[in-house]
Amino acid sequence: MADPKLLKADLCVIGGGSGGLSAAAGAAMLGLKVVLFEKHEMGGDCLNYGCVPSKALLSAAKAAHAPREAARYGVNAPPATPDWTGVKAYVRKTIETIAPVDSQERFEGLGCTVIREAARFDSKDTVVSASVRVKARRIIVATGSQAFIPPIPGLADVPYLTNETIFSMPDFPQHLIVLGGGPIGLELAQAFGRLGAQVTVIEMGRALARADAGHAALAVEAIRKEGVTILEGYKAARLSGGPGAITVHAEGPDGETALHGSHLLVALGRRAVLGGLDLEKGGVAFTPAGVTVGDNLRSRSNPRVWALGDAAGREQFTHVAGWHASVFIRRAFFKQGSTAASLPVPAVTYTSPEIAQIGLTEAEARKTFGDAVKTTAFPFHENDRAIAEGKTLGEAKLVLHKGKLVGASIAGDGAGDILQLVSLAMSNGMKLTALTNFISPYPTRAEVVKRAASAYFTPSVFGKPARTLVSLLQRIP
Template sequence: MNDDARAKQNARAPIPGKQDPENVNKEPAPHSVGAAPHRKLKADLVIIGAGSGGLSAAAGAAMLGLKVVLFEKGEMGGDCLNSGCVPSKALISAAKYAAAAREGIDYGITTGTPVTDWQKVKAHIRKAIDTIAPVDSQERFEGLGVTVIREHAKFSDQNIINSPSATVKARRVVIATGSRPAIPPVPGLSVAEYLTNETIFDIETLPTHLIILGGGPIGMEMAQAFRRLGSEVTVIEMSRVLSASDEDHAAVAADTLRSEGVEILEGYKAASVSQDDGTVVLEAEGDDGKKIVRGSHILVAAGRQPVLDGLDLEAGNVAYDKTGIQVSQTLRSVSNKHVWALGDVAGFGQFTHLAGWQASVLVRRAFFKQGSKSNSLPLPAVTYTVPEVAQVGMTEAAAREEYGDKIETSSFAFDENDRAIAEGKTKGECKLIIHKGKLVGASIVGEGAGDIIQLAGYAMSNGMKLTSLTNFISPYPTRTEVVKRAASAHFQDAVFGKPARTLVGLLQRIL
């Protein structure tokens, strides 16, 4: 088990028995903190932010017997639990049931037109959050020996952190404050009642027409989910949707959304937003001219920005820019040796799993003095549309930009996979990107792509040869076989070409 998985498991472990009172300092509820005396503490590790990276680091350090102080002014669990990964995937799950009811007739099942009960959908989302919340709770981490202080924290010196009720001198400080939605400077948007991922899951009624600014993973996932639940949806994207994904595979997902009734305007920029008697009016400009889109709600999904405000980074001599804390691939601050950054605020990517991996890098480097780096493993990414779009390592375009015509690709289509055929889910493809016989990237679009991509990611992370993806028995029928078949296709000429046939002909003369 690797360190990030171990840290997460430790975070999920049952609450230990009675703790040493010197290691556990329960904080009163935030509204009563002001009555408590100001404390002066010392810690091996101070963490600002209780999202994925901060919690994983806190759990790992605490399990090693270190004194850990964790500051969090908002909800434990951060964006992923409360307004990101968990609620969005719960919403997508509900939308899949609506789609299944419509598609059942293709399989001989007649159910009728689905009707969305938005309040029950919200209850399903809330149940998912509430079920996972104890794993990330203050009580759980106090049980692990972490001092949790539910207040805003800031620097007063290079290794001194202040909050309203405490001053902590730390040997190391981890900034894991995450990111928030970036709001583009569209005229009229600032006064419109726009939604973000932080607010859309709490709206009172299902949108009749949802306008989405941004065709990245969040925008596309929400577009399909709300369309399936019964909303009209229009996506406005300045370039192409899912621009970080393989272009061909992103097009498969976009075409699917269009076939389900989502309007996608690629190459359009939001020029202005206004409200007319409760209706959102958006004017978009593109190569084909201007378009006016009217909707009931508008969702901003146009990227994210690191949360840095209020930290007094100058007092801590912590260098930063618009992308986040300036750190090396070791995740250590370039200006303050006491400070590290994890997750979105570190500037290397906005993924929960990346933050978890970076927590393991911190544990390895800071506590075990090992040489792990943030970029030492290929990074996977998944967009949870139907079909899913998954990527690990380099895209074909990025690989060709770096290596030119030395890049080879090998693909296998889902419509040749027996499991996909049996289930009627044949839209998709596995593409392997190869440089000098080495796998440098993989992209998959199709049902379950996020699960399938892990086979390629495992091979890449462990330095395996491409032949390793052919040298195992894949159970039949499974979709993951597409990875083996794509790898096998790369060697087809070598195995079955003229030289091989000539060799086999000679060998057949030997009894």
């Protein structure tokens, strides 16, 4: 076998997901020589198995659910008849529509050398694959993450699904059992419930545990009302059975119960993909969470190496991976001081209702700042657009410390889009008054943010001191 071809590069990127592609594109457009490795699908998990297919599936599920709500609008609609083959085709079409943006052809057009092979470190400045050997000035590890499969007795012996397989499974599940009540678990639970499956979720703690407790409760209760069983405080102790007949023995407050389902989805979190990289040869320190990096995303043990996205062991969001790429470009090529923590990170759970949050939740803020924390909120049931559309469940809550925005949580229809007002304000250090000092078009849901911010100032604007001042000013001709 011939020796691998030697290439020299300014930047070598391992991983063609959101972070790796963004960094590779930025470097290439700056005229640098870039080599990009991707052993699976271009676009990574988000495009092929995560954000894109899940949101397409949720859209199909919303369409299936719509006739059930039609009567309250005075519309008589026949029940929907979901077709799993057709739904999968819609999911696939969505992926294919977006895929050209992440394609090998596009990146080769930008000037990148794209190698569709597994890569590994051979030394501190060299990466090798089956056909090439790349000596690079800088190396990025952006290998993403994959579903965490826990060592539950019997799990290895029964067929199970993850986000990588559920969107293409041949048969629609009659009874889907979901292990994990986090965002992925509940989004898919609600989607399959709306498409006609019986669904049971097993969560050992509180469902949506990282969300504002009150807003999480709104979403959980709404999903339960649609017929999804959500068992909080239950742990999967062991599994048994085979294809089409899986039993989960779960331990809960009332002892052990046996749950019987046709399909099993494991949605218990994700772990960074670092296997096969030979990080030790590259002098790259790491833990199971990811490459050990500083807030600048640079390896603490090998300054040539950077880690972006899930491989950096931080928040696991596509938009965070994109931000990491921006931090890398700014620091490595423009010598700016951006860090991974320079901006607050928003997160959205795309259930109905959606839950969107940024910064600290109320509970986290009180744990940090104690009684100095204040909140101000405005409910969707007082928003005219929400009333007109019949989507009045939810509220916007702002969390403040000494008058400064430190977090926000919004539960309700379109919460993820509405949150961006708060994200803009927090990211640019704006005062709370900035969320009151603009004209909000009427009627829009985003007005809930302005109304929540305005509510904070109501006591001072319309309180006794203000009334006294206005009374005195009225004496002036």
